[in-house]
Amino acid sequence: MTAVDPTRSLSSGRAPRGPVGAIRTTCAYCGVGCGVLATPDGRGGAAISGDPEHPANFGRLCSKGSALGETLGLEDRLLYPMIRCSKGTMEQVAWSDALDHVASRFAHIVKRDGPGAVAFYLSGQLLTEDYYVANKLMKGFIGSANVDTNSRLCMSSSVAGQRRAFGADTVPGCYEDLEQADLLVLVGSNAAWCHPVLYQRMLANKQKRGARMVVIDPRRTDTAGDAELFLGLKPGTDTALFSGLLVHLADNGALDPDYIERYTGGFDEALARARSIAGSVGATALATGLSEQDVADFFRIFAATPRVVTLYSQGVNQSAQGTDKVNAIINCHLATGRIGKPGASPFSLTGQPNAMGGREVGGLANQLAAHMRFTPPDIDRVRRFWKASRIATHEGLKAVQMFEAIARGEIKALWVIGTNPAVSLPDADAARAALKKLELFVVSENVRSNDTVNAGAHVLLPAQAWGEKSGTVTNSERRISRQRAFLEPAGEARPDWWIVSEVAKRLGFGAAFDFNSAADIFREHAALSAFENSGGRDFDIGALQSLSDQAFDALTPVQWPTRQDNSQPQPRFFANGGFFSSDFKARFIAPEIPALRTETTAGRPLRLNTGRIRDQWHTMTRSGLSPRLGQHLPEPFVEVHPDDALKFGVTDGSFARVTTDHGQCTLKVVVSERQQRGMLFAPIHWSEATATGSRVGALVAPFTDPFSGQPENKATPASITPYEYVFRGFALSRTPLALPDHAWWARVAVPGGHGYLLADNADLAGWQSWLRSVAGDDLAEYKDFGGGVYRAAYFASDRIEACLFIGPAQDAGDWNVVKQLFAADRLDDEQRRMLLSGKSTDGLASAGPIVCACFGVGRTTICDSIAGGAHTPAEIGAKLKAGTNCGSCIPELKRLIAQVGSTDPEQRQLAAAN
Template identity: 50%
Template sequence: MDGTGLPEVRSTCAYCGVGCGVLLRPDGAGGLTVRGDPDHPANYGRLCSKGLALDETVGLDHRLLAPRAFGQDTSWDDVLQLVADRFSNTIREFGPDSVAFYVSGQLLTEDYYVANKLMKGFIGSANIDTNSRLCMASTVAGHKRAFGTDTVPGTYEDLDHADLVVLVGSNLAWCHPVLYQRIMAARQARGTKIVVIDPRRTASCDQADLHLALQPGSDVALFNRLLCTIHQTGHVSAEFLERSNGFSEALELAQLDDPDETGLSPSEIEAFCDLWIGTERVVTVFSQGVNQSSSGTDKVNAILNCHLATGRIGREGMGPFSVTGQPNAMGGREVGGLANTLACHLDIENEDHRQAVKQFWNSPNIPRRQGLKAVDLFRSIEDGQIKALWIIHTNPAATMPDADRVSAAIENCPFTVVSDLTARTDTARIADVLLPAAGWAEKSGTVTNSDRTISRQRAVLRPPGQARSDWDILAEVGRRMGWEEAFNYESPAQIFREYASMTSLATSFGKDFNITELSDVGDEDYDALSPTQWPTTLGATDKRFFGDGQFFHPDGKARIVPVSHKPPKVETCAQFPFLLNTGRNRDQWHTMTRSGLSPRLSAHLSEPYVDMNPTDVDRLGLSAADLVQLDSSVGSGVFRLRISEAVAPGQVFAPIHWTGETAPSARVDALVPSVTDPISGQPESKATAVSVRRLNASWYGFAISVDAASPTAEYWAMSKTGKGYRMELAGKQDIDDWEHKAREWFGLPDAMVTSIEDPNRGAHRIALSDGQRLLAALFVSRQPIILMRDYLASLPEVSLIQILSGRSSAASEDCGPIVCSCFGVGLKTIIGAIRDKRLINADDIGDALQAGTNCGSCRPELAELVAEHSKLNRNTPKSFPEKQQV
């Protein structure tokens, strides 16, 4: 214990689907400390940069503290009655399919269960879908086609024992760093080889033996070639051929695919096939680059086909492995959070399954057909079919494809409720009712990670203001709608017991999901529940599926599904000649409502950007750091240009994280059209046709401020710093009175102003203070401004003249942009150490500065810096070295 006398509490990280265990210690004043749990089987004490910075994301500044209806704070009693009445009246007048829930993989399983039970079991509609539709719906559909149910076959331990790990559409080093470190440990211990299949050269390629930069969307063509080669070389498993159907048909269709569609050379394809076939212990990890596609389900099945054909599934160190992006995407799948499923992996269109669920819940009605999947759901809102909508812990006005259109649909919906931690999201700002929800470290329940391990999230902080747990809010609305007995819950433990008991239905129908042994867990045992991998009845020694060749189709056999290559539905053309790929940054997550609160995480890449190949940059006459406008068939956005050989000519890449709160002109999903996979309903987010042109601004600006600002300009991007906020700005319209504009943007009408102006050059430097303390500073010019930005963003209280100079004093140190977020090590510090200490590799930097010694996700950048700045490596190329030798 520390000086507060408060003990550490075991919980689970709030971010991705790895499900890392954390130890939380509250400080007694609303804050906490965070470290990795050395006993949790997902991470054994390791945390990535985001997990390490969780302590910086709690607090009250951003929180919604009271219920709000039509812009006015109100009581819980009034607002819950309002929600119950509006939903009840809408259902009475227009039927159950006139209402919808849109929920999130950030809900705890108990919250998810109550939401699903309320909508499907008692309202009687299947119009409940989840933002997980945007990340793993294609995997669900592919699993069900191949296995008969949505089963993840393997475990994280398979990464430890594999001799080959293939990363397909997965930048594991940035998006799931703890798993990437497990692979790196296996590489060091047993020589595990790594292949990365991705159109873009990512940080995961740094240690790869082979990077296959295939054409976007051509994964099926590559894995169909692998399937053909498996057959040609005699590596089909006779045992698994007996235990599956469809191989001949799948092979016949695969032989029709042209491997040239991949854009890879014959030698690259041959090297990959030889390595995959020649290594028995192979794990194929796939993620959003596979799922987020108009043919995502076929891509999943193309991968599964190769594992099934060779019998490389369900045994140690081998199998296909889907990794999820949200902390409880798996829990949502288990409770039926998708519009096309029932709880416990049962099927909504199966009459026997429906009747069993209806009887278990004693519910009045179970819908007979699938509900509206996310894209169709918001189109139905636009068309006026959905008249009451409840959105929980997600931000579809920013994250759905064709986001501007979705935002307009939500705003025009007759009644919209949002449950969230904050009112500061694109979606919350246009809702009729806001419900303050308890957040991570404030509520208790369970989550399921990517390898089926159920872990506890535990409350260590008191929910602020009037915030309540989601299950509690949902259950109270259910009771007020007339179903008192069904929603008479008093604790998450009670909900968990009911849910665990319900999994007996899955067992009775021969399905995979089974945690019935936990259905009688008492409150104390629930509180103390250790990480538990399902199914709980398989015994402690092996939690893998399908090693015995038994599957969940009625005949017990797998399906090897015939698939063929289909190019992305959105193709480039003369008007839109570039293909936009979207993804994540290393230190941010989703729309930054949590990670963006951390100054440490925001210091790495603080501004929205687009990566473009130098060939295209030169052809368009652009320059590094230009502001460029991207246009598509549905929208536009403005981004900072980065020149990068990581993307191929004709392709560009931009991250997904910025919203109307942080950079309204850089909302990536405003560019992405609503093109979906016809089977899974998952949108295509990896292939949008766009044009690129320079934004010709009349002025450029940089600002720092104590409080968040509200500028009006064609471009602005704001991020958190340790002292407040920093902003980049640019505009097309000339501004006559910059002092007035600064007061307006920063909300400081009465502040004292100190300024330096050069009207001939259009340069203005304005500091606003209260006479003693700097409140904001704005720097503008007709040309892009050269300032010591990172130094200014970190300034304590110093003289206004020093602020306006834009440069550090001789006694001050400017460490530069943060490269290692785990230890806060800046670019200039690293470059200085490389030169002064003659460092020659990333390990040397780690020894000297600690950088790269925790999660390791910055090591590729460290390697680049060594290559560029070490006197001993002058001939080393600046880009990652190609490792094509197997």
Template identity: 50%
Template sequence: MNSHTTCPYCGVGCGVEVIRDSGQISGVKGDKKHPANFGRLCVKGSSLHETLDTRGRLLKPQVDGLPAHWDDALNEVAARFQRTVEEHGPDSVAMYLSGQLLTEDYYVANKLMKGFIGTANIDTNSRLCMASTVVGYKRAFGSDTVPCSYDDIELANLIVLVGSNTAWNHPILFQRMVLAKKNNPNLKVVVIDPRETATCKLADIHLALKPGSDTRLFNGLLSWLAANGHLDQDYIDRFTDGFEYALAAAVNSSADPRQLAEDCDLPVESLHSFFNWFGATENVLTFFSQGTNQSASGVDNVNAITNCHLATGRVGQPGQGPFSLTGQPNAMGGREVGGLANQLAAHMDFDAESIDRVERFWDAPNMATKPGYKAVDLFQAIERGEVKAVWIMATNPVVSLPDADQIKRALEKCETVVVSECVADSDTAKFADILLPATGWSEKDGTVTNSERRISRQRGLIPMSGEARHDWWIMCEVAKRMGYDTEFSYRHPSEIFAEHAALSGFENEGQRDFDISYFSNIDRFTYDNLKPIQWPVTAECPDGTERMFADGKFFTPTGRARFVEIIPRAPVQQPTDRAPLVMNTGRIRDQWHTMTRTGTAPRLFNHREEPFVEVHPRDAAIRNISDGMLVKVSNPRADYYARTRIEEGQRKGEIFVPMHWNEAFASQGRMGALVAPVTDPLSGQPELKHAAVQMEPLNEQWEGWLITTKSMPVPAVDYWARIPKTNTDAYHVAGLDTVDSWQQWCQEHLGEPDLWIEDPAKRSFRAAGFMNGKLNWVLLITPFNNFPSADWIDHLFVQETLETQQYQYLLSATNVEVEDQGTIICSCYQVGTTAIDKAIKSGCGSAVELGEKLQCGTNCGSCIPELEGFFTRAS
């Protein structure tokens, strides 16, 4: 029987139909009835069932490196936290949470820390994702409220995408935009992004602006709207405050169009076209994401955009509004329950009235009365010794936070580190004193909220793996051991959700945006069968609310929206002589965050196998760097090793690196170590899009493939990148020193080679080792970046014996019977460049025709921009 749940990846919040067979999940597909995706799934969602292998899962509690019973582990957590609080006060302990948690988990964590332990030192990795939007929305609307709905996509006549590679990072929404543009000839799309990304394939105009010039651009737009008669003065007068001050600031900084174009490094003609379209189009929908948020001016970026929508009255109406695209599946749910250190539950703040209200509702004995440390500040406080115990759940800050090596130092120094995780070997788990096995997707049971305020159920469909337990249960058991039995006696997540809903309506009376009080008395049956619904959900709106602010009423003290004066500021991390390049960071199409989940699905590595750096041809040429060469990106903080991808669409003087690789998948692939701990002063969100670095050839002396059984340890070489295969682990490997004897090298690192051949003139060496008659490892040393495919070798490892011809294939490093697929472009159907090139030569003249012949691009559609690129290059 099939079941319905929600995808655990990006903030689109797609519904998933799960195919179960004999109690196990055998496949997944999109839920055609879910309003977020109507049956579509991207390749990450489509491969969810491939990530459920228990190999690598954390299956039993550990205390001080030894297996432990749950009772002992829970007692230790409670005792160590209690002792720390008694000796050093409540602010000496902390939690660091994740947008991967369910709302019910988040609620219990905040109640325990802020109401009972008595500290607000509880933050979340949503600080890296959405914190600037939270503050920006609150400054403008008085509340953290996304006013729009996905249905607005089909109603818009101008879609503006700011700092968002939607095609890769929110692919299902992007395909909805593609279809909307196909069906509406009047719809125009503007992409504002320093990089030329896959999203630009949809754009009528791509504004490749100078990084950090967002506020100048939108100040310029506001100034232009006023000067050219495109203001909605009636809306401004009736529903807003502060317009004159915001306009004066905009005019002062960005009034001269030619100077503005120069400041933003944009063609003045393109700037004029964008301004004209924005001014003349009633239904404008502006999407923004991490490129906007991850800045030392992130909050101002958000308000600069929002100012333009308020000035034209385009908020809350169909097809109109500033629309934040959330990065994680439950970043919004976490905000609803106070997941950030400067919030209380139910979208309340640390004002005296709200503190008193939450304290009375919870009957809290130790109510926190002030905000706690935000993420970056929190780990600095840990290193200083102010915070002596930290509990980290479902996130990997040793990889994802800026100044990532500082996070290592902090956790090494911390007296008590508790980590609740699904996986046993994350970078952060290595620092844990106590490891607690948590449930993962398909085991967890609760709710999440997507980018359009839609609450959906993420259902527990299979038994918990090993001794894993739900995060809310773990925290409740610790709370009971700290003396809070009655207040944390939940038996099912439906009870937590009901309490959460009741708090949202407690003394609300329409004064707070977040209100789901309709569910205050929800029973387990209704909860289990809850349909996706957009908040607010009240007695007056039992079917939810599609849009907010349509009536012009906001949640500020005056009930009017607020314009914000924006004074443009340059990014803090500026290039220097020693670090002359600007490094941008971000997500790629087929991986998720730090790969603890997607890293278990081999096909998700086919699109991008190893850490890379995108660089403009000029910057590569002046450094004697060619496409595919290994390079070192560095600054005084750290080094990052990666393979170059020379891209015309990359701005000169700037590079791009992905955020995903960690110490389980690459030797030097943690980009966070290069980024300074610079944050927006209001939101605390890090400046992850603008680091200063240098780049140079790695100057490796040799490169090759190493394919091993999954039980073999990571090779001890200068550069390696692990690419999981079905039966093996394949490594791209390289060394900085010459090797005099490869046979001896194998003996030292892998074992005695049973089969080998060497050609010194061609700088090649091929060898294999066997164990009990079966392949144990294969080493292929090749000239620079001349890697054959390793996929066919993977299958040889499960054969009991090899045929004579297969030995020959190993020695020649090629299987003539298996065609190399080339780089995989369509991960859904595993279509590579070889098949695509053949199809084009046979007459396919468009991405649509390729899809008809090969199926590529016909599932999630996220590869369509790359498919279209084959024809762009050909022309």
């Protein structure tokens, strides 16, 4: 065995600082895992830029990453432990009292009802060290596997598919493949918006090497704008498409028979099943709703291109057939030997910054740590390593099952750490109701209030936030990076691993949780990965198990596996077999014949697809704090095809009520031909804390994949009906506002305070009374109740303290102009005089709604630039910088160029208005 220097992956002796004192850390958002340079400003904030040395992003950041500095404030932070008292109010307590209370209540419930009566629900936002300690406590020492994670909602179908095919949850490729492929197939992935840094690497390949792109998605997303071929298939038919592709590859001599024979099993059964699902181009077209020509073109391109990367994300995973979809994709790569080779692999685009790290430590209820399973040998191995006398011996409840068990009264204590299930789970109203039944409901959070906290938490424990905590995360290509602290912790906030360890000590397990730092935990995690692992398990970072504290601090990004007997990390798997099954072969999986769990009906004639938008993240507890990120799409909305809009009587810019068998939401209508007929699309981000009646999770059916337990978020039967509001408007305030119950509102972060977009049917005199109750009688007012207009402002010195503009839809005032005035420290006499007109004053023209969030460039400014001769995104970028950072606004720039450059006056007017 060759000895390995564990610091070989480090910057030898180099401090983890970038230029001019910047701290090297990792972004807190998606699974791309971008490196960040954070330069503290000494006032609790920091300047943020991309780390040019990080191999995930080479200095590029998306709009969300670029705006991380705007999310570091303390305004809504949970600063102290709190316990709900007998009067029902939350009271501040000492850490020792809070920890004693949690430990004693957990111990009482376990003693009375057994370990199956308690559960943890974790988050892909946690650091690996936090995840490790929580899993160790629940699975190893409490003796229950009821510990799951919100990653169950985003990538567990990929985990299940990879385990079925490869014998382990192994990502076979790496990011370099995106630059070396000749064909990039994106399935259920709007990478232009959701993974823009990686998408720019794909576009660079397209521009420099001529790589082609195929986009497969029910929605014509911005990603489709760069594709040579767009396949707008019917929802739920991905398995049929890739089954048809497998048949085509077999019938046209495009297989790799040597690879199939030497390294795989089950091919004949999988091919026979594929023939029964979609045995020809015509059958595939019929099953998917695509044209035969498009299907034939896709099959031909795939068959003729040896270097293919198929990238898939939530459109594949978030499905009741998600695992079968994943395996149908993998089957095509195995059949052609296009796996683990430069520019050739299936690749899952992970949603969260540490979903992968959570998988490494057993964050899912059906896993043990270090990619081990609930098999007798693995259970015994982990038990011996941990010296755990009460180790769980069978899988626990997955997320949806867990909350159903809470509703039935079977789980009586729940600890939620770093996530917001009252918003993000399907059938979210039922999940919220279940939380109220718990005997003990503990939340570790860094925000004082969100929908989950407000669902009746008994104990609140203040956790450190990004910028304060230190540890590791693993990105989508198996690359471990350090998150480093660059700010002092807020209030009494503590690391999540410390909080869990302190409870474990109080439960009597102190010897196993005697951790003094994240480095201590990382070393144990690395040692477990190598324990009795002579290459039989994929996850192995044994070369890092002896890192000193100094070496851990200086750790530079390293890809696993990095084994003790292997001096080089391994970027790819399976080019020459070496799978992790008992016979070392991959398995072709014969998928079930695809069928959606529920059919549409006369009462629910449409299907609801949910997803993300460009500049927001999850339930907006972080991204919602950034004024830049709130300006592109500031209101919750539902996207509708023009034919469906006409059929159901809804119009662009109006409101509609979307209803399913599980709930209803009131949303702004966006009519778009990019939406498929018969489908609705609504974003997931808004919560009860950020908008009225817009928790889209409440609409989603709780159907799950039988293998992964991942919910179906893409095809719930739904209806849509118009909902009329007479008045529209907005309010701006230096402090948060409690708006009248009768109003529809959406909260938007704005420079200098808080913004609210409003709609209502109530009497305007009531709005006047409400504003006076907030700001007093000393108001500057313009009122025309007969014309339906009320505008008012309250000033402190020469600055707007609060203002309200409300009226008919086209006469409420210019939100963008008033926002600029509100942000000013001082208004001159002319600006004060013109304020209540709601219109631009000289020298303060509205830039329009923000298109480029990275640089704050508005639509009007961009349209003016196009009219002035900028005819390409590059020319716009040269003038305005728009599109030159993450590039996620480039598709919109292209649409504006087409509209403003059109000879049709309506198109030009549309570009300026929308």
